[in-house]
Amino acid sequence: SAVISQKPSRDICQRGTSLTIQCQVDSQVTMMFWYRQQPGQSLTLIATANQGSEATYESGFVIDKFPISRPNLTFSTLTVSNMSPEDSSIYLCSVATGWDQPQHFGDGTRLSIL
Amino acid sequence: GDSVTQMEGPVTLSEEAFLTINCTYTATGYPSLFWYVQYPGEGLQLLLKATKADDKGSNKGFEATYRKETTSFHLEKGSVQVSDSAVYFCALSARGGSEKLVFGKGTKLTVNP
Numbered sequence: 001s002a003v004i005s006q007k008p009s010r011d012i013c014q015r016g017t018s019l020t021i022q023c024q025v026d027s028q029v030t031m032m033f034w035y036r037q038q039p040g041q042s043l044t045l046i047a048t049a050n051q052g053s054e055a056t057y058e059s060g061f062v063i064d065k066f067p068i069s070r071p072n073l074t075f076s077t078l079t080v081s082n083m084s085p086e087d088s089s090i091y092l093c094s095v096a097t098g099w100d101q102p103q104h105f106g107d108g109t110r111l112s113i114l
Numbered sequence: 115g116d117s118v119t120q121m122e123g124p125v126t127l128s129e130e131a132f133l134t135i136n137c138t139y140t141a142t143g144y145p146s147l148f149w150y151v152q153y154p155g156e157g158l159q160l161l162l163k164a165t166k167a168d169d170k171g172s173n174k175g176f177e178a179t180y181r182k183e184t185t186s187f188h189l190e191k192g193s194v195q196v197s198d199s200a201v202y203f204c205a206l207s208a209r210g211g212s213e214k215l216v217f218g219k220g221t222k223l224t225v226n227p
Binding site for chain 2: 041044094107108
């Protein structure tokens with residue numbers, strides 16, 4: 001399966017600031033996704049990152065708060081904007097290498113907001 | 115909407131014990147079903163999958179069978195090891211996995227020597 005690298009692996013940030021998380025894959029993939037895992041909770045899809053066009057956001061998530069880019073088939077970024085303590089979570093990138101293929105996940109970014 | 119209901123944890127077993135983690139789902143159409151595992155401090159790893167009714171997914175001694183009549187996908191292992199200690203997530207997707215994954219709440223398994 002594809003090798004997925006996420007950076008940073010963890011960070012501690014001040015409230016009101018923004019952080020950009022990178023997801024790099026070692027091969028071209030069809031689909032890229034961003035999920036959030038709040039402390040002790042399950043995973044929730046934030047958005048599907050679309051190559052060359054605006055991301056598709058799930059209910060409850062907006063572009064102004066979580067802008068996403070996907071300039072090519074191997075790279076995507078998620079920005080968490082104007083952070084508050086409620087944004088403290090693990091953010092995970094996942095990819096599917098083709099239609100009807102399972103998703104594989106990166107190791108995640110552990111984000112704490114003070 | 116689609117949903118996954120997973121056995122609440124935590125589950126604590128002794129090494130070599132039999133494991134069952136129950137998972138049931140609600141979905142329109144015919145989803146694909148997955149078990150993912152999250153080891154401490156790591157991301158999620160795909161453990162096994164099944165894409166149609168009566169399919170059995172298996173990996174590393176774990177098995178799960180897609181039961182359409184009971185809308186279930188229970189995870190089993192005949193003899194657990196300490197290294198199996200992790201959080202296990204049941205999930206579904208409308209396609210083979212290339213669409214949104216809907217996750218259960220996760221079940222934390224601890225295996226004692």
